[in-house]
Amino acid sequence: MKVKILSVPVQDQEKALKFYTGKLGFVKKVDIPLNKDSRWLTVVSREDQDGPELLLEPSPNHFEPAKVYQNALFDAGIPYTQFNVESVQQEYDRLFGLGVEFSVKPTEMGTVKIAVFNDTCGNNIQLVEML
Amino acid sequence: MLTKAKMTFYQTEITRIRDTCYSNKRQIETVVGTRHYINTNFDKGLNLGLLSHMCFTSKFHLLRLFKRYYGVTPKQYLTDKRIEIAKELLRKGVNITETCFATGFESPSSFSTLFKYRVGLAPAEFQKRATFTKSA
Numbered sequence: 001m002k003v004k005i006l007s008v009p010v011q012d013q014e015k016a017l018k019f020y021t022g023k024l025g026f027v028k029k030v031d032i033p034l035n036k037d038s039r040w041l042t043v044v045s046r047e048d049q050d051g052p053e054l055l056l057e058p059s060p061n062h063f064e065p066a067k068v069y070q071n072a073l074f075d076a077g078i079p080y081t082q083f084n085v086e087s088v089q090q091e092y093d094r095l096f097g098l099g100v101e102f103s104v105k106p107t108e109m110g111t112v113k114i115a116v117f118n119d120t121c122g123n124n125i126q127l128v129e130m131l
Numbered sequence: 132m133l134t135k136a137k138m139t140f141y142q143t144e145i146t147r148i149r150d151t152c153y154s155n156k157r158q159i160e161t162v163v164g165t166r167h168y169i170n171t172n173f174d175k176g177l178n179l180g181l182l183s184h185m186c187f188t189s190k191f192h193l194l195r196l197f198k199r200y201y202g203v204t205p206k207q208y209l210t211d212k213r214i215e216i217a218k219e220l221l222r223k224g225v226n227i228t229e230t231c232f233a234t235g236f237e238s239p240s241s242f243s244t245l246f247k248y249r250v251g252l253a254p255a256e257f258q259k260r261a262t263f264t265k266s267a
Contacts, residue, residue, distance in 0.1 A: 050264065077139025104142060110153030111163060111200045116141070124141070131163050 005042065007055045008081055009070050010121035013041055016056045019120055023098050024083075029053050038062070045083075060122060070122045077103050079116050079126035088113045088129040161186045162200045165193065169205065173212045174235040179205060209235075214249050217242070221258040230254065 010016035020026045026043035030053065033039050042053035059066040073080055085091045088106045092115050096102065103124060104116035113129045138146075153159060165182055182205055183193040197205045213234040220230040228239050231254075236242035247253045252260065 075139075077141035079141070103139065104145065107145065107149075109145065109149050110159050111166075114145075130166070 003052055005053045005055050006081070007057045007059075008119075008121075008123060009059045009066055010056045010119075010123070011058075011060050011070075012121060013039055013056055013058050016119070016121040017041060017043070020054070020056065023095065023100060026054065056121075074122055074124060077116070077124060079124040081123065082114075082126035082128050084128050084130070086129065088115050088127050091115070091127055158196055159200065161188060161193070162197050165197060165205060166201065166208065169209050169212060173209060173216065174233055176235065177209055210245070210249075214246065217246060217254070218250070218257070221254055222261045224258070224262065227254045227258070 008016075017028065020043050021028055025046055027046050027049060028041075029044045029049070030042045031039055032041075038058050041056045043056065044053050045051055060070050061067070092102065092106050095117060101118045102115055103118065104114065104126075106113055106115045108131070111131050113131055115127045116124050117127070119125050164186055168182065168185060169177065179190045179194060183190045186193065188196070194204060197203075197208070201208060203211070213236065217230050217234045217236075220233060221227070225233070227243070231239045231242035234242075236245070243254055246257070250257055
């Protein structure tokens with residue numbers, strides 16, 4: 001078995017695609033129309049384009065419990081998904097400059113440094129740097 | 132961070148976990164220092180004796196600390212690092228023997244065996260596929 005696809009539930013796929021590619025710097029990998037308001041839409045890390053794909057899936061719009069769960073995590077400030085970066089401080093400065101909202105500023109937690117931002121599609125996302 | 136009254140559940144948890152799990156600054160400095168040393172010296176003959184000598188601890192104390200904070204032993208971490216660098220070099224077209232010695236492995240055969248076990252492909256096959264993907 002291989003880890004190939006991980007899902008991030010998003011409330012608006014087009015908006016998510018813009019945010020994940022335009023601001024975060026991911027690259028669109030697969031885009032297949034399924035029906036009029038849903039696509040099989042994945043992005044990958046620019047420096048690891050054959051690595052795991054992130055599926056931006058519209059589950060909150062089609063499955064009520066997914067929406068409830070996403071909202072509860074969001075309100076509690078919990079990031080369900082995290083991405084590793086070389087420098088949390090640099091990414092924080094870059095993203096903050098692009099208008100991204102952070103609920104946790106760069107914070108050292110023992111052997112890692114973390115920060116948490118709002119992906120504007122219903123999720124808190126955590127950045128992690130190994131110290 | 133926000134003021135206490137406005138803190139989310141997650142922010143409260145971060146503070147709690149930091150205080151309970153990461154309050155020993157000296158231990159953290161020791162393991163972070165060891166990790167950095169491995170990161171910059173993975174191509175040399177590293178062993179637990181040398182690493183513990185560098186940070187003035189006993190071998191077993193360092194082993195326990197490193198595993199406690201990073202979840203893997205220094206040896207496992209070193210192997211991960213070497214494999215990661217080996218993949219980068221092979222992708223760049225560096226030949227297998229050079230890659231083996233540049234990443235601190237002792238012989239091409241032990242390198243090939245470990246690489247195949249960890250990556251699922253022998254170094255030559257990995258390099259062939261990487262080159263093919265790049266040119267495709």
